[in-house]
Amino acid sequence: MIDVAVLATRGKSAARHRWQPTMTWLESHIANSRFMLHPLTLDEMANAVEQLKVDFVITNPGQAVQLGRQFDLSWLVTMTSHTGESQTNSIGSALVVRRDSPYYSVEQLYGKPLSAVASNAFGGYLSLRHHLISQGFDANAFFSRVRFLGFPIDASLYQLRDKHIEAAVVPACLLESMVTDGLLEDNYRVIQSRSPAYFPCQVTSELYPNWSFAKTQRATNELAKQMSQALLAMPAESEAAIAARASGWTSPVSLLAIDKLYQELNMHPLHLPWWQEAFIWLDDNQQWGWLLFVTLVLLNGYHFWLEYCFNRNKKQLEQALHRLKHNGELLEHAQRVAIVGELGTSVAHEINQPLAAIRNYTEAGLLRIAKQRPLEDLVPVLEKIQHQVERVDNIVQRLRTMIKKHAAEKKFIDINQLIIDTMELLDFRLTKLEIPYRLSLQTSLPLCYIDPIGLQQVLVNLVTNAIDACVSAQHTDVTWQPEIVIESHYQDNVLTLTVSDNGIGISAEQAAATQAFVSTKTQGLGLGLAICRDVIEDHAGQMSLSPIAPHGCKVTIVIPVSLPQ
Template sequence: MSLIKMCRLSLFALFCILPVRLFAVEQSGESRVEVMQVIDIGVLATRGSAKAQSRWLPTLTWLESQLPQFNFVLHPFTLEELASAVKNQTVDFIITNPGQAVMLGRQFSLSWLATLISTKSGGTTDTIGSALVVRTPSHYYSFEDVAGQRIAAVSEQAFGGYQTLKFHLKDIGSDPERFFANVIFSGFPVDVSLYQLKERYVEAAVVPICQLESMVGEGLLNPHEFRVIGSMAPLGFSCQASTALYPNWSFAKTDNVSSVLAKQVTLALLALPVDHQAAIAARSLGWTAPTSPLIIDKLYSELAIHPLQRPWWQSGLIWLKGNQQWGWFFVLLIVILNGYHFLLEYRFSRSQKQLIETEKNLKEKRAMLEHAQRVSVIGELGSSLAHELNQPLAAIRNYSQGGLLRINKGHTAEEIAPIFDKVQQQVIRADEIVQRIRSLINKRPIEKRECDPELLISDTLQLLEYELESRGVSIQREQAGQASSMLLDPVGFQQLVLNLLNNAADACVMTTEFERNAAEIKIETDYGHYELILKITDNGVGLNKNQDTLASAFYTTKQDGLGLGLVICHDFVEAHEGLFTLTNILANTQTSTQTSTQISGCIATVTLPYK
């Protein structure tokens, strides 16, 4: 009894493993057992296994009716699963979209037997493409409106959907990468993408053509809730399409199938009536001869994802194998160019270091030269220091003489004390001049402090009061704006005013008797928002040289001059980041024959910013 059970179990296991089916046949009173060969057909299940079974099982039933000696078994797959089945040769035939058909056909040994005829396009095979679906109330009406938004798609490998729309965007000049910058791949079934759109998880969904219409016809979606962007379906096509149409699904065989069986299956497919249940379930008008995949090859080439496209380095290696002599030439050329490049880099680096060192030496020598020039100037100043100390010394002499006169006249100490105070002030001023020159020699910055320019001008005029009166020069002062203190070198400012007043007074007394008017100097101060403008105007002979020449060290037009007055003025103005100009005053004089123009004085303008 146990032996019989073991035999039964062995037979059961054998029938489960072998791809055959047993059935009994009554013939001439005898019964016999025939074995049917199992034929495995893999199909791309875009909407899930159940939908694939309902769509393609009638086709397999039709094949069994035409080829009763075979048992056709359907295997629904995803994109990755179907590719793996073809690679591992676990299926005999496949039914898939044209995109995957070309992708697999360029990598594995497949033979195309037939192409499905579409009911949507009036009996042609062109029915695959993409539809970009959005919600009806949304504000998206063009591809540009949707670009960068959250978009649902099945997969990067989905031909009727992601790939065809990507190619269409590139074809119309749009940027596919920017358009799909926020894409979400939801995978199979395709229905998920539209459900995500319905639930507002995404702003748009890329689905195969007729997917929306199919779900609407099945009562899964409300047609008024959705619309397709950029519809370009041809006349008579019953679905909306956002891209061009491509060939329909294809039926192919693998190397597992003999050419005899392939021919039999092909004839059975081509003989399928258009009104047969198998054709209706497949949403087709039957099958026809396989169409050319050229248009799909071009699409994949444009998207740079064609399976036969090699990376540039692989193409380069293949070329090198066939052209080794040129390869070695280019290698040698690259080595020589790199060597030359490194040589240039080395020379440039060395030259740069030398240049930096030379620049450093030049800066040091320039600093030494400038210092030597300052020392030279100060050396000349040492012999002519009286030019700057003359005024305070003269004032001290005058105040001393006046004090002695008052003492001789018997004035009291209280009356004489103010004179000695003024003498003390001039001694301090002379000391400050000496200290300023010493700072210039030692390259120390000049000390600035808050000063009242009006008070400094008044003090300077007191020093020149006796000399100006003796030379018959009158002084006028004008002020514009609210006077305010500013950061100045007080000794330098007084030297500036003193030199300009002395030059103005000299110019006034240098005119001839015929030309001479009453000698007059006007001092104007204008306190603006950002700067002080000091103008000293005279009615003397004016300038007989340009400003640059007059400002040169040791250049003078005076018989006993040293040529340092304007140099000191320029140094002060530069130290205070100001501006110093000298301008002639031109006046018109009328004669009996013509009108002539002559010089009638000079204006010295000093602009000092408030700092």
């Protein structure tokens, strides 16, 4: 039994129909011989040759180079075709589209859905890929959406027929053969056909040598000689030649053009992996190898040194930021203490009022006891005394909260109540200076998640500045009536607070007053508005100053806030 492997490009049934007559021809010309045909795929063919499972192989020129450069094969003959001159050159690629397709050039098919047999299929994909590269095209971009369908190769044209793809990459003459056999209608054309005058089929790429017959190490030289003689004697009109679509066989032709194609595509079977080539280069250039090694060591050392410096500087920066944050907290605390000092008279008045009331209620209670009034008459007096005590406690608690050194602690609070509490702290000063204020607070304002102490400090700063601005304006115009307006507004998870006054106002250039150590006041340190800005930015908000016509200033605070779930 003589085993012959053949590349089944169109499936095993089609391969048997094409090549079995050739096996019959060989049996009739070689005495006492029986040939068994084995249709195989690309990978199956390589495996069969490597493990010496077959005696002979019939394959296309692409796989002939792949197998011949890796295994010990002896090429016997090359198939010829009915193509006039250059009869052995008949393998190439055709880029096929539907006849009604809008594509007429290769450029129009860039990135379109295409099909091919396999990434290592020579007669279709590789020969066209090499052709595109030689013409200056970007093959990777062109084949970015290619689908590899495998054998049989007819599937590519069926996918094109069913409009699943825009073009098919197939071996030359496959389209014409399927149309002739009635498998397809003549509704297709080949893009940029460059067929020679002698070639009967349309082809897009260059033409390469035809199929070849080779002997493996398993077959004897005597048998190979008899087979060569039988194949060379096959006439063009024989049943075997007609079935194989050949005009016969001739002596083996050179596969140099295919070797060059694989080399240019970096796919040649003798092409060594990069790491093997690197070892060979190092062996031939040891002095440069040592220089490269020393350079790499130095670069790695430099890298580790840079990483060490980076980590050290990172730690120093983190420590500096920690100190800066701590100093900022101290500065805020000092500023709050200064504010309480400025409000000393107001605080004393606030506390004296409930103390005076307590004294009056106490005297009234004592008087009722002296008159031996019923004990029930003392209950209202005691309740009023308790109310005044709670009022004093609230005043002291607000002062303690403001003076207390703290980190920003956010919680859900009533913004309107915070504004009212803040204005109670400033009410005595406003009354003493005869500066009226008006609250325009949105009703049903939801609880907002903020830092109450920080926001109260901002409000005290802004209202204090407004008071100072009104006092300065009063000195310049005795007929003018001052006013301060505080507003609250909430919409779409955004809280807006405004503090407006009709005092001396600011200019556009004075907007820089929100920078640290910049102040429009003669005795000011320029810390108030800078701290206000930091508190608002800690809430991811914004604070802006704008002049009011004819004179005055408006401070707008916008803070995105979270609501209780």
